[in-house]
Amino acid sequence: MxxxxxxxxxxxxxxxxxxxxxxxxxxxxxxxxxxxxxxxxxxxxxxxxxxxxxxxxxxxxxxxxxxxxxxxxxxxxxxxxxxxxxxxxxxxxSAMYGMKIESLVGSKKREILKRAKDQVLNYGMEFVTYVRKDYIELSIPNKHDNISDVERLKRHVRKTLGYTQIYFRLPLLRRIPQLIREADYKVTITHIPRGMGKTTIINMEIGDKTSRLFGVAIDIGTTSVSTCLVDLYSGELIAEASSGNAQMKYGADVINRIIYSTKINGMEKLNHAIINETINPLLYKMYQDAKVSRDEVVSLVAAGNTTMSHLFLGVYANFLRMEPFIPAFVKAPFIKASELGIEVNPETFIYLAPSVASYVGGDITAGVLASGLWTSDENVLFIDLGTNGEIVFGNKDYMMSCACSAGPAFEGGEISCGMRATNGAIEKVTIDKTTYKPTLKIIGEGNPIGICGSGIIDLICEMMLTGVINRKGRLNKDLNTDRVRFDENGIGEYVLAFKEEYNLEKDIYITEVDIDNFIRAKAAIYSGVTTLLTSLGMDFTNIDKLLIAGGIGNSLNIENSIMIGMLPDIDRSKIAYIGNSSLMGCYLTMMSEDARRKLEEIANQMTYVELSLEPGYMDEFVSACFLPHTDINKFPSVRERFEKL
The missing domain is CATH 3.10.20.30 (Beta-grasp domain)
Structure with a gap:
């Protein structure tokens, strides 16, 4: 020892x-x-x-x-x-803590949320919670009226609320005797009507608490987890909390986590990491901030990619990564919070957004719901840029989807000094075309410790425009600068920050191998979009709107993304960033039963395209492994800019 x-x-x-x-x-x-x-x-x-x-x-x-x-x-x-x-x-x-994660608070983000809500309302859907609260005053027992506490409660609910069948479970039964007496027989019940005169009581409180009713929406990302606490009466967001997904310590991507889940106690550790180390601490932070008790939270909607959904429920996921890539489920049953140990009211039913296929999950169906694509007469391209790259194209009549094997590069993975968007990450870069010295914008405004996805996009674009690299991503050996250097094997690197500049332990740099890895990641997105459109007999001219969601969008420079060939070269006015669409979709689903039904309809209607089976996909991918593309005529605005250099 x-x-x-x-x-x-x-x-x-x-x-x-x-x-x-x-x-x-x-x-x-x-x-x-x-x-x-x-x-x-x-x-x-x-x-x-x-x-x-x-x-x-x-x-x-x-x-x-x-x-x-x-x-x-x-x-x-x-x-x-x-x-x-x-x-x-x-x-x-630093990857787990201090992550820069999209908030739904703030005028711009609230405007996006309001637009998503208005789409639901304008479609004629009801925007009201299905959970009910009622204040009741029970008769006090005496020797002439000596029925049991439970029958007394049921009698009053039948008489005043009109339900004929009233259900509840053992945890609530254990609380009833003391609670109703402490309350002097004046209580508030929280219940879920089930139609046909049925309702299920899930909570009981002392006195009149009918004004307080809360729910939680959760986006379970591979890298980060975002939550919001909602007043179910007003629909207002009253608290938010986000952090890294603690499962990251078992692997950055879904494949590594699936493999880990098959090891002894692997699934238990992954499940503990997402629930006990990530979600529950976030819930308690929100409860503390908003002064809300756990038992007042009676609705929960969550969304994640298909792998995250399996690991969240503790369901064997190994077949997701093996051909023919079959998930155990795409639509989960309703689950009691007590079954998973989620710290909301134990009787709360957890609703998990349905997936489409192994690599298009509930986060995408929830995102599509929030995007309004399903109401659009125009053709909308929806791209979720996170640890995985998922793409949906369509309108109110049809929806096609695919998933790109972009790898972890957008989150800083496979990059020598790459990191996720946490404090110390370089998120924006410009390079002086004369001195080749970079100007850095750093999350948290402290010293840099690495570079995240949005910073890498800026960096590669700036290196290309200033001649530090060529369109193959190779460094220029003839530049008069100490920021470009080569090792004994001839592999080059560009230094963003010398350790002496910021009192660091080591230099922060990007190598030609890193650049090549990132070029393959951006090529996966572009070729995925191209192949999906080609499968429909369409091209980029058929895109009326391009909506970008996902964590990298926080600091994403659209122009630079087009310059390096990640996004198609279309009219910039067609492109918009819509934030954490998965979390917004969960919010809409929690607030509207009509929206929940529409979410399931979206999942059922979406057609999944397996890119690897599409003829020409690999040719498209290889052609896109260039800056911006082997055929620069596909990027006319980039070609014009090169001609002016």
């Missing part, structure tokens, strides 16, 4: 000989970024050994000889063989 001490958190635990540092760090309850889930390929789980030694079980190209000399090791490749002290670098642990 050895002791492992962690800095800067000043924590120490006992571990067995031979355990990997990655598992030891997880056991200690410390978050460390590990996008590849311990395969030794991403290099994000670097730690510095300050005292003692570890056994390096395998070599990895993700760590340099210089870093090894400075005492750095990859946690996933290092085993404990003696007492050690290690330091967790800020960039390794």
């Amino acid at each position: 050895y002791k492992v001490r962690f800095l800067p958190m000043e924590k120490e635990i006992d571990v067995l000989e031979g355990e990997t540092l990655l598992e030891v760090i997880r056991k200690a309850g410390i978050f460390i970024d590990s996008p590849c889930n311990g395969n030794g390929t991403c290099g994000k789980c670097k730690v510095k050994v300050l005292e003692g030694k570890v056994y390096n079980s395998k070599a990895s190209k993700a760590i340099t000889d210089e870093e090894i000399e400075e005492g750095y090791v990859l946690a996933c490749c290092s085993k404990v063989i003696q007492d050690i002290t290690i330091r967790i670098p800020q960039e390794s642990s």
Whole structure:
């Protein structure tokens, strides 16, 4: 048994000989970024050994000889063989906390939310919660009226509210005797009418509490989780909370998490991470901010991609990643909150937005509901840019969807100094065309520690326009600047921030390999859009609107995205960012039974296109692996700008 001490958190635990540092760090309850889930390929789980030694079980190209000399090791490749002290670098642990996540608060975001709500109302749908609250005064028992507490309650509900069949479960039954007496037989019941004279009582409170009724909407993203607390009477958002998805420590992408779920206790750990380490803390933060009790929250709607939905419910997901890619379910049953341990009223039914296919999930159906695509006479292209890339094209008459294998690059994965949009991430970049010196905009306004997806888009665009790289993504060896350098193998890199400039432990840079990885990611989006339109006999001229959703859109520069060939070169006035459409869709579903039915209709009507089976898709993808494209005539505005350089 050895002791492992962690800095800067000043924590120490006992571990067995031979355990990997990655598992030891997880056991200690410390978050460390590990996008590849311990395969030794991403290099994000670097730690510095300050005292003692570890056994390096395998070599990895993700760590340099210089870093090894400075005492750095990859946690996933290092085993404990003696007492050690290690330091967790800020960039390794920052992914979970301080994430810059889209808020629904603020005038612009509330305007988007209002527009989504108005679309529901204008379509003739009711916008009112299905949950009811009623204040009742029970008769006080005496020797002439000595029926049971439950029969007394049922008698009053039948007489005053008109229901003939009243149901409730054991947890509420256990509270009734003391509660009604403490309340002097004056209580408020929360119940869900079920039609045909039936209702189910899910909560009981002392006195008249009919003015308070709340629900929660949750967007379960692969990288981040966003929640909002809603007043079910007014429809107002009264609190919000967001954080990274704690499942990130088991892998950045859905494939790595599915693989981890098949290991011993893997599913339990993933399920615990999303519910107990992510969702419940967010709920309690909102309750504290809004001064709301758990039992007052009686409605919950959640959405996630198909894998996240499986892992949220603890359903075996391994067949999702194997051909022919079959999910266990696309529409989940109603589930009691108590079955999952979600900290809302235990009797609350959880509604999970339905998926379409293995790689088009409930987050997309909820997003389409919020986008209004289903009401449009015009052709709308909907792109969700997150850890995965999902695309929907259509209008009120039809909807086609596909998923792109973009990989984790948009979240900073597979990039040497890449990171998610957290404090310290470079989110915007410009480069001086004379000195080649970059100007950086950093989340949190502190020193940079890495670069996130929107920053990488800006960086690659600026490098292309200033001649730092060519259209293949290769660095120019003839530039008179120390920011471009090459190693002994001829692999080049561009330095965004020298460690001396910001008092960093190491330089922040992007390599030609990083650029190539990102070009493939942007090519996946563009070729996905092209192939989906081609399957319908259409092209970019048929796009009347392009709506962008997802986390990267917070700081996404539309012009730069077109310049590098990620988005089609269309009239910019057609393009709009609509924020966290998945969370908005959950909100609409929670507030309107009509909207919930429309959501299920959307899921049923959406046709899924498997890109890998489409003729010409790989040719489209290869052609798009260029800046902006091998055929620059597909990007006339970019061609014109190049001609002026």
